[in-house]
Amino acid sequence: MIRATRNIRGFSLVEVLIATILIGLSIAALVAANGSFTMANDAGGDLSTAEFLIEQLRELTTMLPVVDPQLKATTFGPETGETSLALYDDLDDFDGQTFSPPIGADRAVLAGYTSFSQQITVENLDPSNFNQVVADHGSDFVRITVIVSQNARPVSSATWIRARY
Numbered sequence: 175m176i177r178a179t180r181n182i183r184g185f186s187l188v189e190v191l192i193a194t195i196l197i198g199l200s201i202a203a204l205v206a207a208n209g210s211f212t213m214a215n216d217a218g219g220d221l222s223t224a225e226f227l228i229e230q231l232r233e234l235t236t237m238l239p240v241v242d243p244q245l246k247a248t249t250f251g252p253e254t255g256e257t258s259l260a261l262y263d264d265l266d267d268f269d270g271q272t273f274s275p276p277i278g279a280d281r282a283v284l285a286g287y288t289s290f291s292q293q294i295t296v297e298n299l300d301p302s303n304f305n306q307v308v309a310d311h312g313s314d315f316v317r318i319t320v321i322v323s324q325n326a327r328p329v330s331s332a333t334w335i336r337a338r339y
């Protein structure tokens with residue numbers, strides 16, 4: 175047995191085993207890395223979608239007055255008779271609303287994004303300290319916050335400030 179091993183040039187069983195283990199480890203590492211890249215790519219795609227959905231609400235609300243054009247600052251939230259999204263005509267009408275499935279800047283449902291939702295909050299701010307929230311209609315400045323979630327998990331959010339004019 176020993177003589178035969180000396181005479182035959184080739185790989186021993188131990189060498190073959192080590193080579194096999196090394197190749198196996200390399201393949202496992204490659205598979206794991208590929209999985210990580212795929213997950214990172216998916217997360218990037220979700221974030222892009224969330225940013226897009228934030229922009230839709232920003233565009234929708236940009237042209238709206240801060241308080242109701244007819245009734246002025248009488249009701250924080252939808253005024254009497256403003257029973258649907260199509261009738262909302264000022265910023266605070268949108269306070270506390272969640273759109274699931276999300277909506278576009280034209281207020282139409284975005285059917286292709288059903289796993290996402292948009293949550294919007296409108297708050298009045300102290301004019302001398304924008305970190306301080308004051309009573310509803312308590313100042314001429316409002317802060318709009320939009321949180322976009324996917325399957326109830328927040329993905330992205332944005333905040334901006336508007337002045338009453």
Ligand SMILES: [Ca+2]
Nearest residue numbers: 242253263264
């Ligand atoms: Ca209104």
Ligand SMILES: [Ca+2]
Nearest residue numbers: 249251253267
């Ligand atoms: Ca209102």
